[in-house]
Every structure is written in C-alpha cells, then in structure tokens.
Amino acid sequence: MADLRPILLVEDNPRDLELTLAALAKCQLANEIVVARDGAEALDYLNGRNAYADRQPGDPAVVLLDLKLPKVDGLEVLEQVKTNPVQRQIPVVMLTSSREERDLLRSYELGVNAFVVKPVDFNAFFEAIQDLGMFWAILNEPPPRGNGHG
Amino acid sequence: MNDVTTDPTIDLDACAAEPIRIPGGIQPHGALMVVDPVTLEVLQASSNLPDVTGLVGGLPEALAAELRDWAASDSPAFMRTMAVGARNLQVSAHRTAQGLIVEFEEPPASGVEARDMLYLRLRQFLEAVGEVDDIPAIAAIAVREVRALTGFDRVLLYSFDAEGVGTVLAENGNEVLPSYLNLRFPAADIPAQARELYKLSRLRLIPDANYEPAPIEPPLSPLDGRPLDLSFAALRSVSPVHLEYMRNMGTGSSMSISILVEGELWGLISGHSRDPRRVDAQVRTACDVLGQILSLQIEAREQAVRTADRLALKNVEAELVAKLSTALNYQTGLGDNAELWKQLARAEGAAVVTEEGVLSVGSAPPEDQIRRIAERLSEMDVTELAIESMAQRWPETEAFAERASGLLAVSISQIHSNWLMWFRPEVIRTVEWAGEPQKQRELGDRLHPRKSFQLWKEQVRLRATPWGQVDVESARSFRSSIQNFVLRRAEERAELTNRLVEINKELESFSYSISHDLRAPFRHVVGFAELLNDRAGERLDPTSRHYLQSITDAALSAGQLVDDLLNFSQLGRAGLKFSRVDVSKLVAEVRRSMEPELEGREIEWRVGALPSAWADPAMIRQVLQNLLHNALKYSAGRNPAIVTIEGEDLSDSTSYTVSDNGVGFDPAYAHKLFGVFQRLHRSEEFEGTGIGLALVKRVIDRHGGTITAHGVVDGGASFTFTLPKRLRAEHPE
Numbered sequence: 001m002a003d004l005r006p007i008l009l010v011e012d013n014p015r016d017l018e019l020t021l022a023a024l025a026k027c028q029l030a031n032e033i034v035v036a037r038d039g040a041e042a043l044d045y046l047n048g049r050n051a052y053a054d055r056q057p058g059d060p061a062v063v064l065l066d067l068k069l070p071k072v073d074g075l076e077v078l079e080q081v082k083t084n085p086v087q088r089q090i091p092v093v094m095l096t097s098s099r100e101e102r103d104l105l106r107s108y109e110l111g112v113n114a115f116v117v118k119p120v121d122f123n124a125f126f127e128a129i130q131d132l133g134m135f136w137a138i139l140n141e142p143p144p145r146g147n148g149h150g
Numbered sequence: 151m152n153d154v155t156t157d158p159t160i161d162l163d164a165c166a167a168e169p170i171r172i173p174g175g176i177q178p179h180g181a182l183m184v185v186d187p188v189t190l191e192v193l194q195a196s197s198n199l200p201d202v203t204g205l206v207g208g209l210p211e212a213l214a215a216e217l218r219d220w221a222a223s224d225s226p227a228f229m230r231t232m233a234v235g236a237r238n239l240q241v242s243a244h245r246t247a248q249g250l251i252v253e254f255e256e257p258p259a260s261g262v263e264a265r266d267m268l269y270l271r272l273r274q275f276l277e278a279v280g281e282v283d284d285i286p287a288i289a290a291i292a293v294r295e296v297r298a299l300t301g302f303d304r305v306l307l308y309s310f311d312a313e314g315v316g317t318v319l320a321e322n323g324n325e326v327l328p329s330y331l332n333l334r335f336p337a338a339d340i341p342a343q344a345r346e347l348y349k350l351s352r353l354r355l356i357p358d359a360n361y362e363p364a365p366i367e368p369p370l371s372p373l374d375g376r377p378l379d380l381s382f383a384a385l386r387s388v389s390p391v392h393l394e395y396m397r398n399m400g401t402g403s404s405m406s407i408s409i410l411v412e413g414e415l416w417g418l419i420s421g422h423s424r425d426p427r428r429v430d431a432q433v434r435t436a437c438d439v440l441g442q443i444l445s446l447q448i449e450a451r452e453q454a455v456r457t458a459d460r461l462a463l464k465n466v467e468a469e470l471v472a473k474l475s476t477a478l479n480y481q482t483g484l485g486d487n488a489e490l491w492k493q494l495a496r497a498e499g500a501a502v503v504t505e506e507g508v509l510s511v512g513s514a515p516p517e518d519q520i521r522r523i524a525e526r527l528s529e530m531d532v533t534e535l536a537i538e539s540m541a542q543r544w545p546e547t548e549a550f551a552e553r554a555s556g557l558l559a560v561s562i563s564q565i566h567s568n569w570l571m572w573f574r575p576e577v578i579r580t581v582e583w584a585g586e587p588q589k590q591r592e593l594g595d596r597l598h599p600r601k602s603f604q605l606w607k608e609q610v611r612l613r614a615t616p617w618g619q620v621d622v623e624s625a626r627s628f629r630s631s632i633q634n635f636v637l638r639r640a641e642e643r644a645e646l647t648n649r650l651v652e653i654n655k656e657l658e659s660f661s662y663s664i665s666h667d668l669r670a671p672f673r674h675v676v677g678f679a680e681l682l683n684d685r686a687g688e689r690l691d692p693t694s695r696h697y698l699q700s701i702t703d704a705a706l707s708a709g710q711l712v713d714d715l716l717n718f719s720q721l722g723r724a725g726l727k728f729s730r731v732d733v734s735k736l737v738a739e740v741r742r743s744m745e746p747e748l749e750g751r752e753i754e755w756r757v758g759a760l761p762s763a764w765a766d767p768a769m770i771r772q773v774l775q776n777l778l779h780n781a782l783k784y785s786a787g788r789n790p791a792i793v794t795i796e797g798e799d800l801s802d803s804t805s806y807t808v809s810d811n812g813v814g815f816d817p818a819y820a821h822k823l824f825g826v827f828q829r830l831h832r833s834e835e836f837e838g839t840g841i842g843l844a845l846v847k848r849v850i851d852r853h854g855g856t857i858t859a860h861g862v863v864d865g866g867a868s869f870t871f872t873l874p875k876r877l878r879a880e881h882p883e
Contacts, residue, residue, distance in 0.1 A: 013670065019677040068666055097666040097673070101720075120673045120709030122680040 006032040008060040010042040010077065011095070012069050019122070020064070020095070023129040031061055039072025043080060046087060059090050064132070067096035067103055075106055082111040093132050170343055172377040175363030176385035177356065178202075179428060180255035183209075184248060184371070184378060187221055190214050193249050193372050196385075198364040203254045204235045217243060221250060229431065231257045240431045244382050248371040251378075253385050255431060268436040271299060275440055279447050285309075288451070289320035292419060292444050297322045299436055300405060300429050302421030306330055307409075309417035312616070313337055314345070316417070326424050327400065333584040339395070345415050351382050352408040353438050358426035359396040359403060363387040384431070396422075403427040405434070407441035411449045419444070456620055463624040466493045471631045480635050481509050488512060494628055495558050495621040497572035504568045514573050515550045523547075527559055528567040534560045536622050538574070541612040548612060551576045556614025558621060560629045562636075570629060572621075574614035581608045657719075665716050672712065675705035714841040717772075721848050726766040728876070733760040733774075733806065736767065737795055740774045748782065752790040760797035761804045764876035769849045776842040777808040777869050784867065785812030794868075802875050803855065809868030815861035823859050846871075 007024070011017040017035065024033060036042040042065070044050040048057065063081070067074040074094060081087045091113040096103060107115050116128050176182050181202035184194040190209055200206050209217070213234055220228045220243065228243035234254065243252040278291045289307040297305040304323030308316035314337030321331040340348075348354075366378050380386040396404055401422040409417040419441060429437075470483075470490040477483025481502055484491045488511035491500045499514035503524040508517045515523065526544060527535060538556045541548040556574030561567075583606045679702045687695065737757060763770060778793065785791035792811040797804065815823070824847040846869075850857045854874045861867040 015674040015678075016670065019674065019681070022677075022681055097669045100662055100665055118669075118673055120669060120676055120706055120713075122673070122677040125673070125677065126680075 004031045005058055005061040006034045008034045008036060008042065008045060008063045010036045010039065010063065010069065010074070011066045012037055013066070016066070016118070019125070020129065023126045026126060027130045027134065029134075034060065038070040039074065039077045042069075042077050043072060046081065046090075059087065061091075062132070063090060063092045065092055065094055067094055067107075075103075075110065078107065078110045078112055169377070170347060170389055171379055171381045171386075173363065173380060173387040173389070174369055174377055175365045175387040176380070176383065177358075177361050177387055178364045179357050179361070180253055180385045181364070182251060182253050182366070182383060182385055184246075184366075185209065185217070185250050185252060186373075187245065187250050190217060190250075194366050194368060194378055196364040197367055199254075203239060204237055209252075210235055213241065217250065217252065221245070228252075229435075242384065242431060246379060246382070248373050248376070248378055251380075251383055253383060255384075256428070257430070265432060268299070268432060271295060272436060272439060272443075276443060279443070283451070285448055285451055286319050288444065288447055290322070292440065293320045293322040295440060296407070296419050296421060296437055299433050299440070300421050300427070301423075302403075302405065302427060303327045303423040304329075305419060305421040307417060307419050308335065309409075310337075310415060314340070316340070319417070327422055330584055333582050335584050340418075344392075347381060348406075348408045348418070349410060349413075349415050352410070352441060353384075353405070353434055354386075354388070355384065355405045355429055355434060356388055356393070356396065357403050357428045359393050359401065360426075361393075384434070400424060405429055405437070407437050409441060409445050409448065411445055411452065416445070416448060456618075459618065459620040460623065463494060463496075463620060464627075466490055467624060467628055467631065470494060470628070471635075474631075474635055479639065480632055481506065485509050485511060492572070495572040495617070495625050496574075497556075497558065497621075498575050499554055499573035501571045501573070502562075502569070503571070504563075505566055512573075513553045513575050514571075515547070515554045519547070519550060520571065523557065523559070523571065524567050524569045527561070527569060532561075534558075534622070534626065536617040538616045539613045551612045554614075555612055556617060558617050558625055560625045562629055562632050570625065570632065572625065574617075576612055577615050579610045579613075581610055582606070583608055661716060661719050664712065668712050669709055672705045672709035676702050676709070679705070711841075714845070718841050718845050718848065721769070721772075721845060721852070726769065726852060728764060728766055731763045731765050731767045731770055733763050733770070733797065733804075736771055737774055737778075740771060740778055743775075744778065744782065751782075751786070753782070754790045754792045756792065756794040758794075758796040760795065760806060761799040763804050763806075763873045765853055765873050769853075770873075773846050773849050773871065774808075776846050780842060780869075781808055781810035781812065781867075783812075784814075785810040788812060800872070803872040804875065805870060805872040807868055807870040809866060811866045814863050814865045814867045815859075816863050817861055820859050820861065824857070 007029070009017070009020060009024075011020060017037075021033065021035075034045060036045055041051070042063070045052045045055070046059070046063075048055055063077075065074045065077055069077070074096070078092055078094065081090055081092055088111070092111075093114040093116060094103075094107045094112050095116050095118055097118055104115055114132060116132065119125050119128070176196050178196075178198050181199040182196045183192055183199055183205075185192050192208055208214075213232065216230065216232070217228065226244070228241070230241050231238065232241055233239075234241065238257050240255045240257045241252065242255075243250050245251075275291065275295045278295075279288045282288055282291065289309075293305040293307050296302075303326040304321065306318050307320040309319050310316050316335040316337075316339065318330045318333050318335075321329060323329065369377060371378055396402075399422070402425045403423045404420060406418050406420040408415060409419065419437075470487055473487045473490065474480050474483035477486065481504065484500070484502055488500070492498060492512050494500075497512075499510065499512035501508060501510035501514050501520045503520060508520050510517065510520055514520065523540075523544075536558045537543060540555055540557050541551050547554075553575055554573035555576040558572040558574075560570050562570055585606055679698055683695075683698055683702075687698075690698065734757070737760065741755070778795075781793045782791065785793065788811050794807070794809045796807045796809075798806075824843050847857055850871050850873070855872045857869065857871040859867065859869050
C-alpha cells in the first residue's frame with residue numbers, strides 16, 4: 001500500500017467543516033486531514049509557501065474543495081491546480097451546495113475529477129464522502145513521478 | 151412643395167413665339183432715340199422722331215449736356231420736362247447695353263399744380279389704406295385712386311391664383327365699359343412671357359389700341375447687331391395679339407400696373423377707356439408709386455394672415471404633441487385626438503399608414519384606398535405631396551371625391567412606406583369666367599385672342615379648397631414631432647429592455663445565492679441532529695428521540711422545498727432543447743425509477759399507445775415524473791391503485807392523459823391546482839411542497855401547450871396535457 005498522503009479539505013463554513021470532518025472520521029481513514037479555510041490558504045499549502053513553507057513535500061491524495069470560498073474561490077483554485085503541469089494530476093473533488101448547472105459545467109471544463117452536491121440528508125452526505133474518501137484517498141494511486149516514490 | 155395641378159394650359163403663348171421685348175417699333179404717341187452713352191452720337195431712332203420732336207440729326211446741346219451729366223451719375227433714370235428745340239417735351243432716358251434710350255412725349259398739362267395734386271392724392275391713398283384691413287377693401291381704394299388719377303372709364307384690380315387665373319377683386323368705373331367685378335380671366339390671357347416682363351417693368355400704357363407702330367431705324371443696334379431691346383421703354387410697341395384682345399374687349403386705351411408681392415406677380419391694376427386716352431409721365435409715376443405702396447400693403451397683410459394661421463396651427467400642434475406624449479403609441483394618440491389631428495392641416499379627415507396598419511379619422515377614403523394612395527406616393531418617390539384634386543391625378547379616386555378630394559401627405563419614415571395624410575372634401579364651386587375658357591382652348595388659330603368676354607359660369611368639381619403654405623408647413627413640422635416621438639419611444643423601449651436584462655441578472659444571482667446559502671443551514675441542522683443521534687441516541691428517552699427525528703424531518707422537508715423552488719425558477723430560465731421524444735419509452739423509464747418506492751403496493755398500470763412528442767425530453771420527463779408521482783401518491787389507499795396513461799394524436803398537437811382512482815379533488819378548487827404552494831390536501835395526509843403541478847404547468851406553458859385537470863372527491867383525478875406539433879419551417883431537423 002502506498003504511503004498515506006494527506007487529504008486537503010478546503011472549507012470556509014465552520015459547520016460544514018465540522019460535519020465533513022465528522023463524515024471523514026466515520027470513514028475511519030488513516031489519512032491526515034489538512035484543513036484550509038479559504039482558496040488562498042489552499043494554494044499556499046499546495047505550493048508549499050507562506051504558512052506551509054516548511055511542510056513536508058508531496059501532493060495531497062485528494063483535494064476536497066468547496067465552491068464558494070473567500071479570497072480565492074473554489075473554481076479559481078481548481079483552475080490553478082489543473083493548469084499547473086506539476087499539480088494537474090492531483091484529484092480535485094468539488095463540494096458544493098449549488099445545484100447550478102453552470103457551476104457544474106464550469107468545473108468540468110476546468111478538469112474537476114468529481115462534483116458532489118452536498119445533500120441536505122446527512123446520511124447521503126456521509127455516504128458520498130465515504131465513497132470519495134475511499135476512492136481517492138486509498139484506492140487511487142498517484143501516477144508515477146519521474147524520480148519515483150516510496 | 152405645392153404641387154401645381156395646372157390644366158394643360160390654354161396659353162395663347164403666341165407670346166412665347168412673339169418677341170414682345172423686341173417689337174422693332176414704338177407706339178407713335180411719343181418718339182425714341184438711342185444714343186451712344188459716351189459720345190451721345192445717335193445710333194437709332196424711331197421713324198416719327200422728327201414729327202414728335204422737330205429734331206433732325208443730333209441732340210440739341212442743352213439736352214446733350216444734361217444727358218451727359220446724368221449718364222456719368224448713378225441716378226437710375228432720367229426724367230425732365232424741358233425745351234427741346236422749339237418744343238417743350240417730357241424727356242426720359244434709361245441705360246441699356248445697346249445705348250441710352252431717350253424717349254420724348256408731350257409734357258403734362260400743367261406743371262407744378264398738377265404735381266402737388268398728385269402728392270396729395272398719394273397721401274390720401276396712404277391714409278385710406280391704413281384704415282382698412284382686408285385686401286379687397288384696399289383694392290377698392292386703389293382702383294378708385296387710380297381712376298381719379300388717370301381718368302380711365304374703368305379700373306380693375308386682378309389677383310392671380312397659383313395657376314395664373316386672374317380674379318377681379320375690385321373695380322371702379324363710370325359704366326361706359328361693362329363691369330367685370332368677380333369674374334375670372336384664364337391664365338392664358340396674360341402669357342408667361344408677358345408675366346415675366348411685368349415683373350421687370352411695372353407699368354404699361356397703350357393710349358390708342360388702333361395705333362400704327364413707328365419703326366426703329368435702323369432695326370438692328372449698331373453696337374451689338376441685334377434688334378433693340380425695349381423691355382424698359384415706356385413707348386414699347388405691344389403685341390398685335392394684345393391690341394386685338396383690347397379691341398375685342400371694346401377698349402380703345404389701357405394702362406396696367408404690376409402688383410408684386412414677395413417678388414411674384416400677385417396681380418395687376420388695369421385701367422381701360424373705350425376711347426384713346428393719354429396718361430402723362432408724371433401721373434404714370436404716381437400710379438407706379440401707388441402700385442408699390444399697394445404691393446407693400448398687400449404683402450404686409452398676407453404675412454399677417456399667414457403668421458396668424460401659422461400661430462394657430464402651432465398651438466394645435468403643441469396641444470396634440472402634449473397629448474401624444476402620454477399615449478401608448480402615436481397612432482393611438484392620434485386616433486384619440488382626432489379633432490386636433492385634423493385641425494393641424496385644417497382638414498376634414500386624416501389617416502396614418504404604418505406597417506401596423508391604417509388608422510383614419512373623419513372624412514377620409516376607405517382603408518384599402520388609403521393604402522393604395524400610400525403605395526402611389528411611394529412609387530412617386532416623394533416625401534410630401536399637397537394636391538387639391540386627387541381625381542385629376544388618379545381618376546379612380548373620383549369614387550370617394552365627395553369625402554376626400556384634397557390630399558396633403560408627408561412621409562414619416564425613410565425606410566418604410568409610412569405616411570401621415572390629411573384630406574379635404576370636394577367643394578363644388580361656381581366660377582364666373584369672363585368668356586368660356588374651354589372655347590379659348592378650342593381656338594384653332596392661336597394668334598387670334600378670344601373674342602368673347604361674355605359671362606360664363608362653370609361648376610368646378612372634384613376639387614377641394616387648396617392647401618395653403620401654412621398647412622404644408624404645419625404638416626412638415628408635425629412630421630418631425632412624430633419622428634421624435636418614435637425615436638423617443640424606441641429609446642424608452644431600449645432602456646426598458648436593459649432594465650429587464652438587469653433585473654433578470656439580479657434574479658439569477660439571487661437564486662444562485664439562495665441555492666448555495668439557503669440550503670446550507672438545513673443541511674447543518676440535519677447533519678448535527680444525526681451526529682447527536684449517533685452519539686446520544688441510545689441514551690435518549692423516546693420523546694427526545696421523537697423530537698430529534700422531527701428536527702431532522704423538518705429540515706429535510708425545508709431543504710426539499712428549496713430544491714423544488716430552485717428547480718421551478720430554473721425552468722423559467724433554461725433554454726428548451728427540442729427533439730422528437732418517444733413518450734412511451736419515457737413513461738417506462740419514469741415507472742422504473744419509481745419502483746423502489748412502490749414496493750408492497752398493488753398497482754395496476756394501464757398504458758395505452760402514446761404518440762411521440764416534439765419537446766424538450768428532460769422537461770417532459772419532469773412532467774411525467776410529477777404526474778405519475780401524484781397519481782401514485784393520491785391513490786395510495788386504493789387496492790389496487792389504477793394508473794391510466796393514454797395518448798391521442800390530434801391534427802396540430804399530441805395529447806396525453808394521466809388518471810388515477812385516488813382521492814381526487816373538489817372540482818371547485820381545480821383552478822388552484824397549478825399555483826405555486828397551492829395544496830388541496832392537508833400536509834399530514836399527503837406530503838409534498840405544493841410546487842409539483844406549478845412546475846408541470848410551467849413546462850407545458852413553455853412548450854406552448856395546455857394542461858387541464860378533472861377530479862371528483864374520492865373519484866380519482868385526471869390530468870391532460872397537449873403539446874403542439876412541430877412547425878416544420880421553424881425547427882428543421
């Protein structure tokens with residue numbers, strides 16, 4: 001089994017954050033969960049700068065990204081990740097309250113890996129997070145890097 | 151642009167052919183010589199010069215000296231009473247390109263006394279015309295004064311209309327000659343060339359209609375080799391045709407004075423005597439001055455009348471424009487203010503022709519004829535037209551001439567054939583002619599003027615009162631108002647459209663933020679309630695667990711409500727993607743998707759043959775989902791529940807009916823079924839947000855279809871919707 005790389009959760013709403021963390025906890029994933037509270041912080045983490053200048057190198061296993069975020073919003077973070085040749089293979093899952101078609105279309109245009117409309121029903125949300133967590137955090141092997149890993 | 155509808159004129163323009171300015175001779179009551187302007191050498195002379203003046207050879211020294219002084223001055227004309235050789239003569243001179251023309255006549259009867267008398271008369275004339283207002287009254291004073299000055303048997307004042315027809319406005323006479331008051335003289339009586347000359351040279355005298363002209367010798371000017379131009383010579387010999395005209399009229403002598411108004415020949419004062427009559431140069435000058443005073447007076451009064459008319463019409467226009475500004479569109483505004491609209495051009499009827507149709511008020515032609523007139527105007531490629539007889543131009547319009555003969559039309563669009571029109575009805579008039587004009591027309595020999603001046607009455611038909619310049623100007627000005635109005639409305643519409651686009655954007659961002667922000671709290675409520683249940687559920691007493699469940703249920707249904715509402719509002723905005731929809735297949739799919747909810751229920755499906763539809767498949771799926779969902783929901787208590795789905799292929803639509811054997815509804819409330827949040831059942835009986843049928847109706851409306859509901863309490867419900875068939879031309883596959 002590959003090294004368990006962290007999950008980057010980008011969420012500004014404290015209640016959503018707590019619920020999502022609870023759902024992830026229920027999945028009993030061993031991955032570390034890194035929380036960023038806005039788009040700028042997320043990009044800092046991804047690029048290892050500012051507050052994250054000293055973090056251990058390596059990309060997260062998956063980014064769970066809220067669409068509406070302060071400073072730099074979710075779509076913009078997604079765009080930066082997916083247009084960055086080094087980061088583009090990082091799986092990004094969009095989490096959103098929105099059922100708006102244009103958000104969905106825009107996300108897919110930008111190369112999102114999955115798009116989850118947060119359901120009102122907590123159990124449904126839990127299931128969605130669990131599926132995602134399992135798939136991206138555990139099963140989904142990162143593509144081999146030039147210098148290899150592990 | 152007043153369209154002058156002149157008859158194919160009877161012009162006796164013998165004139166056109168006749169050299170009235172270069173007759174080659176003079177009237178023999180005086181004599182004429184032409185002298186070189188520098189050397190004063192005699193270049194030409196009338197054959198009667200020695201008889202009249204006693205001069206043979208050159209100019210007497212005294213006259214030569216005076217002429218030389220005058221020729222060097224800038225005084226326009228020379229006039230003296232002086233001794234010429236042995237005789238006392240009236241000498242006048244004017245400059246021409248062919249030399250100085252010097253004319254000799256017998257002097258006025260008595261010198262200074264007569265002159266004082268003339269000034270007195272002129273002053274009296276001025277005072278008299280100052281006291282009257284209307285033109286006929288001024289004309290009456292003028293003819294009285296001219297007769298007193300000249301002693302003619304009869305003095306007439308004619309005015310000419312646009313076509314040159316003269317009408318006798320005033321007359322003063324001693325009854326030796328017949329009265330012509332109010333009679334008309336055809337335009338041809340004064341040929342065009344003569345009219346031109348009358349504008350240049352204001353006074354003509356023919357003391358004896360039976361004169362023999364005295365020829366000019368030599369006939370051609372030594373200076374330019376051409377016949378001598380006598381345009382400005384008082385003694386100019388007139389056309390033999392004119393002399394014959396005078397003799398036919400029974401007059402032996404005549405004098406006429408031009409009345410020029412704004413540079414045009416407005417009319418003539420013309421004096422006649424049965425016998426020959428001389429009018430000396432001083433009296434002629436006095437008459438000329440009188441004519442000029444009269445011209446100015448007429449001009450002033452005509453302008454006053456025109457200004458008053460113009461002002462009145464401007465007021466009408468201002469009032470109408472004010473009314474239009476509050477109207478829905480200018481056509482409606484015009485129709486609602488028909489009186490003002492007609493008054494604007496002093497008409498009896500009016501119409502407006504646009505792409506939207508024809509609107510007419512008052513005495514106007516039938517609608518199809520108005521349309522036809524607009525077509526003709528467009529074919530003519532004009533932007534305005536004012537005619538008093540449409541029948542003369544377009545004979546078939548005679549059918550409605552009684553209602554509308556005169557037409558004043560202005561175009562109000564550069565792109566379309568849009569016209570504003572005014573109509574005036576036929577005015578049948580009896581016109582009294584001095585002689586029958588038609589007879590003149592039939593005269594074979596054009597060099598013979600008419601012989602009859604007998605009163606002849608004519609009925610003028612198919613003609614309206616002519617449009618005045620003020621009417622045309624008023625119509626023109628109103629055209630700009632209408633064009634401005636149309637422009638302003640277009641701007642307002644554009645502004646409204648912008649505002650709508652803005653509002654739509656706001657609405658969209660509103661619903662966008664609702665979809666994000668309003669759902670979140672419900673999600674949180676449900677989430678935390680579940681977490682609490684996970685952690686403490688086992689420790690809670692049943693009542694507390696019930697409360698917790700209620701919190702979750704309430705938040706879930708509120709979340710569902712938000713989702714439904716958003717779905718509903720998105721339906722109004724999303725574009726329809728039409729295609730051929732296999733409705734049978736769609737029904738099967740929807741049924742399959744519902745199967746999990748229906749476990750344990752006994753349901754009898756009765757699905758008939760369903761025609762395919764031309765629709766947006768995703769939206770029709772929503773319709774079927776909602777209708778089937780309702781059918782199953784309200785038949786929940788039946789065993790078995792029967793759901794029937796039938797279709798019908800109609801000529802221009804397809805129709806589908808979903809019915810059930812459920813609880814039905816009270817038909818009295820059928821109209822409330824399709825409103826948002828309208829529910830006919832208590833929520834604990836049947837759950838739902840009250841949006842489903844509103845959504846169904848919206849989808850069907852957007853497809854251009856219809857939906858109806860039938861129900862009986864406890865007797866089931868049925869919903870029928872129709873979808874229009876595809877219009878081949880609009881949606882090519």
